[in-house]
Amino acid sequence: xxxxxxxxQDIHEYLAEMExxxxxxxxxxxxxxxxxxxxxxxxxLMKDENRARFKxxxxxxxDEWPLTDDQKEAMLARDYNRCLDLGGNVYFLxxxxxxxxxxxAEAVSTMTDMAFPEYREMMMRGGRSPEGVxxxxxxEAAAAxxxxxx
Amino acid sequence: MARITAGVASSHVPxxxxxxxxxxxxxxxxxxxxxxxxxxxxxxxAEKPDVIILVYNDHASAFDxxxxxxxxxxxxxxxxxxxxxxGPRAVPxxxxxxxxxxxxAQSLVLDEFDxxxxxxxxVDHGLTVPLSMxxxxxxxxxxxxxxxxxxxxxxxxxxxNRCWALGEAVRKAVESYPEDLNVQIWGTGGMSHQLQGPRAxxxxxxxxxxxxxxxxxxxxxxxxxxxIEYLRETGSEGIEMVMWLVMRxxxxxxxxxxxxxxxxxxxxxxxxxxxxxxxxxxxxxxxGSDVTAIAAE
Numbered sequence: 001x002x003x004x005x006x007x008x009q010d011i012h013e014y015l016a017e018m019e020x021x022x023x024x025x026x027x028x029x030x031x032x033x034x035x036x037x038x039x040x041x042x043x044x045l046m047k048d049e050n051r052a053r054f055k056x057x058x059x060x061x062x063d064e065w066p067l068t069d070d071q072k073e074a075m076l077a078r079d080y081n082r083c084l085d086l087g088g089n090v091y092f093l094x095x096x097x098x099x100x101x102x103x104x105a106e107a108v109s110t111m112t113d114m115a116f117p118e119y120r121e122m123m124m125r126g127g128r129s130p131e132g133v134x135x136x137x138x139x140e141a142a143a144a145x146x147x148x149x150x
Numbered sequence: 151m152a153r154i155t156a157g158v159a160s161s162h163v164p165x166x167x168x169x170x171x172x173x174x175x176x177x178x179x180x181x182x183x184x185x186x187x188x189x190x191x192x193x194x195x196a197e198k199p200d201v202i203i204l205v206y207n208d209h210a211s212a213f214d215x216x217x218x219x220x221x222x223x224x225x226x227x228x229x230x231x232x233x234x235x236x237g238p239r240a241v242p243x244x245x246x247x248x249x250x251x252x253x254x255a256q257s258l259v260l261d262e263f264d265x266x267x268x269x270x271x272x273v274d275h276g277l278t279v280p281l282s283m284x285x286x287x288x289x290x291x292x293x294x295x296x297x298x299x300x301x302x303x304x305x306x307x308x309x310x311n312r313c314w315a316l317g318e319a320v321r322k323a324v325e326s327y328p329e330d331l332n333v334q335i336w337g338t339g340g341m342s343h344q345l346q347g348p349r350a351x352x353x354x355x356x357x358x359x360x361x362x363x364x365x366x367x368x369x370x371x372x373x374x375x376x377x378i379e380y381l382r383e384t385g386s387e388g389i390e391m392v393m394w395l396v397m398r399x400x401x402x403x404x405x406x407x408x409x410x411x412x413x414x415x416x417x418x419x420x421x422x423x424x425x426x427x428x429x430x431x432x433x434x435x436x437x438g439s440d441v442t443a444i445a446a447e
Binding site (some may be wrong): 045 | 164165209210211214215216233234235236303304305306309311342344345346347348349350351352353354355357374376377378381382383386414415417418420
């Protein structure tokens with residue numbers, strides 16, 4: 001069913017589907033609200049003088065923003081999956097990647113279970129297959145069926 | 151009257167801008183990507199469009215989280231290249247077409263598309279990378295540009311169906327503009343890619359190529375693809391392909407393909423590129439050239 005078809009729309013079904021993708025945090029309104037200040041903080045790093053102040057003392061600069069302790073810790077640790085969980089969006093977090101001077105793809109690779117050379121090699125071979133990573137529910141159902149077979 | 155003479159689809163990966171700006175566009179990595187645009191660069195020289203309606207998305211450059219327009223149209227005189235954190239790209243300023251843009255804005259609002267109107271903004275790689283891919287490295291861009299920005303970052307983005315319908319309204323707006331203008335519409339972004347989380351790096355060649363197939367001919371089935379299918383099949387950022395549907399919707403019932411190119415990878419992304427002609431008896435020969443015959447030579 002096309003959940004965004006106005007005639008058949010069910011916003012709860014739509015939002016539930018967004019949470020059913022393995023290894024993915026869709027940037028829903030809930031995450032956008034939770035991460036508002038974190039993303040605006042990251043946006044501030046577009047300016048040279050802010051980048052300089054951040055680099056001089058990361059924590060002091062972040063303390064000027066209404067961020068939660070969890071959000072500050074996640075960013076200090078450059079734990080980008082944790083940042084996504086706390087409402088960060090990759091296009092905003094990218095300002096942190098460029099402040100650190102690391103390539104976008106390298107920062108992306110830190111969110112996977114691969115080191116950058118291995119990740120780059122996967123991309124050269126055609127990328128990650130969607131097989132087995134389409135749906136959390138489908139994977140659970142398949143795992144349950146397999147268990148029953150035994 | 152103004153006419154939409156062609157539609158162009160293209161990925162807009164920022165790394166392509168870097169490759170172009172630092173003359174890496176013919177190296178082993180980027181060469182095969184740029185080679186797929188050689189045909190189009192020659193074709194554009196013959197077509198000489200007056201205006202490009204460029205459908206793209208901003209990536210936390212001009213718009214932050216303060217204001218999130220679903221559909222926004224640039225009505226300004228000119229736009230500078232945005233500083234995306236490593237200095238602005240050294241590309242020419244983008245010249246707008248305020249007369250056509252304002253005309254479109256009025257026509258679209260009367261057609262019940264409640265556009266956000268932007269008079270001043272910088273434009274990021276989403277807009278300037280496609281210009282580099284299609285026009286190379288000129289001192290000034292050879293035509294004017296009407297930026298049409300779509301929110302594909304904060305959910306929900308507009309549905310594919312709504313994007314297609316916006317394209318139909320864009321066509322109507324262009325055709326009611328009195329001046330003779332050769333107008334192209336470009337849909338940018340995509341194809342399959344995911345830039346976040348443990349599933350990052352997802353690519354789906356089969357799905358992407360079916361999508362390219364679907365742009366050609368008289369079927370409109372692509373407009374009914376739900377967001378969840380883009381997400382599951384093409385990665386979290388594959389949703390950008392709804393912007394291609396604005397372009398497709400503006401070409402009328404039927405299209406034919408003039409050129410097609412697909413390549414994996416560019417950084418995290420599958421590159422897709424297509425050039426389409428509306429094929430509804432428009433008799434599009436305004437440049438005096440039969441592009442299909444030229445392409446065959």
